[in-house]
Amino acid sequence: MKSSVITFPGSNCDRDMDVALKKFGFKNKMVWHDDTELPKSDLVVLPGGFSYGDYLRCGSMASKSKIMKSVMNFANSGGMVMGICNGFQILVETGLVPGVLLRNKYLEFICKNVFVKIKNKKNTFFKNIDNDVLEFHIAHNEGNYFCTKDQLKEIEDNEQVAINYCDKDGKTEEQFNPNGSIKNIAGIFNKEKNVLGMMPHPERMIDLSLSGEDGSLFFNNLINNLK
Amino acid sequence: MTANEQVAIDHGLKKDEYAKICKLLKRTPNITELGIFSAMWNEHCSYKSSRLHLKKLPTKGKQVIQGPGENAGVIDIGDDDAIVFKIESHNHPSFIEPYQGAATGVGGIMRDVFTMGARPIANLNSIHFGSPQHKKTKNLLRGVVHGIGGYGNCMGVPTVAGQTNFDSSYNGNILVNAMTLGLVKKDKIFYSKAAGLNKPVIYVGSKTGRDGIHGASMASASFDEKIEEKKPTVQVGDPFTEKLLLEACLELMAGDSIIAIQDMGAAGLTSSSIEMASKGNLGIEINLNKVPCREAKMTPYEIMLSESQERMLIVLESGKEEQAKKIFDKWNLDFAVIGKTTKSKKIELYFNDEQVADIPVNTLVENSPMYDRKWKKTKLPKKNKIKKEDLKNLKIIDVLKKILANPNVCSKEWIWQQYDHTVMGDTIQKPGGDSGVVRVHGTDKAVAASVDSSAVYCWAHPLTGGKQVVCESFRNLISVGAKPIAITNCLNFGSPENEENMGEFVECVQGIGEAAEYLKFPVVSGNVSFYNQTKDEGIKPTPSIGGVGLIKDYKKMITMNLKKVDNIILVIGKTEGHIDQSLFARNILDEKNGPPPEINLFNEKNNGETLLKLINSNLVQSAHDVSVGGIITAVSKMCIKGNKGINLKKPKYLINEIEYFFAEDQGRYIIEITKKDLKKVTDILNKNAVHFDELGTVNENELFINEKTKVTIDELKTSNTSWLTTYMSK
Helix, strand or coil: CEEEEEECCCECCHHHHHHHHHHCCCEEEEEECCCCCCCCCCEEEECCECHHHHCCCCCCCHHHCHHHHHHHHHHHCCCEEEEECHHHHHHHHHCCCCCEEECCCCCCCEEEEEEEEECCCCCCCCCCCCCCEEEEEEEECCCEEECCHHHHHHHHHCCCEEEEEECCCCCCCHHHCCCCCHHHEEEEECCCCCEEEECCCHHHCCECCCCECHHHHHHHHHHHHHC | CCCCHHHHHHCCCCHHHHHHHHHHHCCCCCHHHHHHHHHHHCHHHHCCCCHHHHCCCCCCCCCEEECECECCEEEECCCCEEEEEEEEECHHHHHHCHHHHHHHHHHHHHHHHHCCCCEEEEEEEEEEECCCCCCCHHHHHHHHHHHHHHHHHHHCCCEEEEEEEECHHHCCCCEEEEEEEEEEEHHHCCCCCCCCCCCEEEEEECCECCCCCCHHHHCCCCECCCHHHHHHHCCCCCHHHHHHHHHHHHHHHCCCCEEEEEECCCCHHHHHHHHHHHHHCCEEEEEHHHCCECCCCCCHHHHHHCCCCCEEEEEECCCCHHHHHHHHHHCCCEEEEEEEEECCCEEEEEECCEEEEEEEHHHHCCCCCCCCCCCCCCCCCCCCCCCHHHHHCCCHHHHHHHHHCCCCCCCCHHHHCCCCCCCCCCEEECCCCCCEEEECCCCCCEEEEEEECCHHHHHHCHHHHHHHHHHHHHHHHHHCCCEEEEEEEEEECCCCCCHHHHHHHHHHHHHHHHHHHHCCCCEEEEEEECCCEECCEECCCEEEEEEEEEECCHHHCCCCCCCCCCCEEEEECCCCCCCCCCHHHHHHCCCCCCCCCCCCHHHHHHHHHHHHHHHHCCCCCEEEECCCCHHHHHHHHHHHHHCCEEEECCCCCCCCHHHHHHCCCCCCEEEEECHHHHHHHHHHHHHCCCCEEEEEEEECCEEEECCCEEEEHHHHHHHHHHHHHHHHHC
């Protein structure tokens, strides 16, 4: 399986993602934001970080960079695209997934482990995962997902919610929401479910010595689903 | 403006210093030259009051590759890997403008590390604030934490450990000390020594603006009521540009075109160019019209003294300019050839085709003032006689809860959750432990680091306090299973012109030196911050010690979380019942006098090294050093972190329960071991003549004391975790 990770100026989880993808069997290539063509890929990842310093709205500058045209063509023709954290913010800015990401409710950066409940398993990202609840890691300042009522209805009707913040037993109550996102949303798909944007970092959960191993489960499952 | 004695005084120079400048130049300086002298000769850059004493610190060791004098210290961690590290203060700017002050402190120390070719892999910080009741404290704390996070998070470097203290002596002068560790291959270390004639001098990074002019001079003076006017001397940080600068520099460093490189930190272009010339015994000629400027009509004076951030000066091999420029173009950064190295041994500046400065380099560096300031010795205070009746009425659990909720003991999760501590995917011990630990990427090795200060001990008796901080750093590294290698120090004091403050400095440095020498824990880098005072009131003497150690096999790393019910808890090291200057004495008995606990360096070394032996033989399940709050506080933290309880029993000593549990005798650790290992462990301890007491066994979720008093761990946890969150949300 071939993957590509895009490096924007200010990306800082690009190496971590490269390490994770390779660990679980992907042949990964790093792609520079100023390039115009994507290498042949089964999966394209927009990594976390602070692209262009996030001085405008997070992700907005990156969404206009040269490589994104190819990424959008790739996504629109059914290619698998995943945006993590800043990558999710970039996806939202391109319109590939609906909604916006606001500043965290308590106006503070949050770095900690969280539990997420998988809402939809009928897709290449999550099918065949036995667990309903995964322990992931978040590290962001703008992860407060928001959309209009109409958008929310559409998202729910199309089963576009991927994961929700929850407790270890899968209860998705407000108190387990770290950033104030609408309906505890932590990640969503496009309509076709080939594009996933999420705030949590599975690439930081790939080793028991680190924060945990549910990221390993996610990547292992993903590469098997892609085969 | 023309230069004269009054202008010199306004620049922070003394009358006789101005006279010395005129004598050295054999003429009066012009205003640009005067600005350069004031920047190089201030306390922050010249170390004029401290140099004499810093020379006494031990700086050499088998694993030391580079000691003080470069941008940062470098140590050997085997397999051609080296760790570059340093701690630095950003106290004055952080009090004036907490967000930018703290942010640029973090930015500056990371630049010091990657200037040497190392990729930063961990950040730490030591921050001190005034009393929580003081009206400025909350906003300063919030601003500083946001600033540290804002910069470090964007850079993608994990902040893995730190410490936060509150004391009213910091009401008018907070401390922000930032530390960074970087990883480099031994044969790819870069230095700041220029070499070769007519080599191009290159400016890279951000453009130069009017921010931070005189920052270093501001940091070399006390505060008064006009402090708000000093805001423009605070630099403004841009972590995004620094991230680009980091990647661009590392890309250029992969080749062989750099002769010397120096970041523009305090005193900007002035100190960076002069330092490179001085170390290379060369001259440098700069055309200031070539310096990329952010603002129009900047004068030579402003260009030379600006402390705009995210800039570097490089001496390149001739003919490599185009190749280097390509890299900086790729990262959208300025790149300008602004001058060349010369044989004149002078710093020569040109602007609009006119010479605007012509100063022999040695007058700025070797001939800079050095003072042997008067200082006063601090006598060891007399011991207090604590009345047994005072202790009788105290309920141990109530006292414990108060101590766990004390601002200097409580959980700092509110702070470190705002720092990205997991980016780079190698953090194996997060903040909240004895040390932060990161793996050396792609290897079995891990590096541990901690930062400590003990201002109360240093204030009571600077010599003992200085030793103690080094020992505490040593213990924090041992507790996670790391072999201590070297330290960096950030020496925060009041005015050196005050005999008492100077005495505190001299004796703390002596104490640090003695302990570092004995423990073979040399000082490889550091910085001095004087004038942490407002009007006549100075801070408590606060040397911060950043320690670094190595874990050869990261799987052997130890945490403090209690692991398993029925395991046995021991305390290593003798408990004599020293209560003076303890958190218990100061906060519960309200007794602020008396000597700090004594330091026995033999015991420190022996206890620490024996524990390391136990850890390396896989005999230790968890460990934690005993520090403020004594044995019971240490044990409670292990319970809280591991979600387990303990049945605690005071051994049959002559001292009473309160003294045994809250005393702050030094050189002690709590360890958890399995029942089956008990004999092996006690044999090794006995063989090495290490004193130990058996404290009890691990249980499910309660703290039992001598089978009569008990409290649930949840209750202790609430005491420990709620203070800061509540304080910040009010």
